[in-house]
Amino acid sequence: MNRLPDKMTTAELADYLGIARQTVSRWTREQGWSTEAIPGIKGGRARLIHIDQNVRHFLANTTALRQQTSRVEEPRLDYLSESDSQALRQITHALHNMTPDEQQRLALLLVREGLHGFLHRLGIGQAE
Numbered sequence: 001m002n003r004l005p006d007k008m009t010t011a012e013l014a015d016y017l018g019i020a021r022q023t024v025s026r027w028t029r030e031q032g033w034s035t036e037a038i039p040g041i042k043g044g045r046a047r048l049i050h051i052d053q054n055v056r057h058f059l060a061n062t063t064a065l066r067q068q069t070s071r072v073e074e075p076r077l078d079y080l081s082e083s084d085s086q087a088l089r090q091i092t093h094a095l096h097n098m099t100p101d102e103q104q105r106l107a108l109l110l111v112r113e114g115l116h117g118f119l120h121r122l123g124i125g126q127a128e
Helices: 010-017 021-031 053-069 086-097 100-122
Strands: 007-009 035-037 047-050
Touching: 007 010, 010 021, 010 047, 021 047, 021 053
Parallel strands: none
Antiparallel strands: 007 047, 035 047
16 A cells, blocks of 8 residues: 555545545544544544554555455546546646645645635635
């Protein structure tokens, strides 16, 4: 398994594994993984999972099991189709060129502000 950061959000870990966020949340509860609140997020629902030895061991075993059962499935491909908009291509290009720290800060902003708040900060929110 590639080197994981020390802490990840539920969404980040789910994206990394190619599974649903609800699955990661269930594993966190069932396995008793250590978590902490994300600073600046109200309500305490958004949490960082500590990627410790227990988490790594669980994921290594789960990933191996999933790989054995999914060998006949079509591989997951991440690419843009020709029908994707120019804006989507530019956003994807910008995200790929951001540092991991910048990507994390943007993700936290989106969690904290939501899409409406993010667009408002950019000055491109819906006209009233």
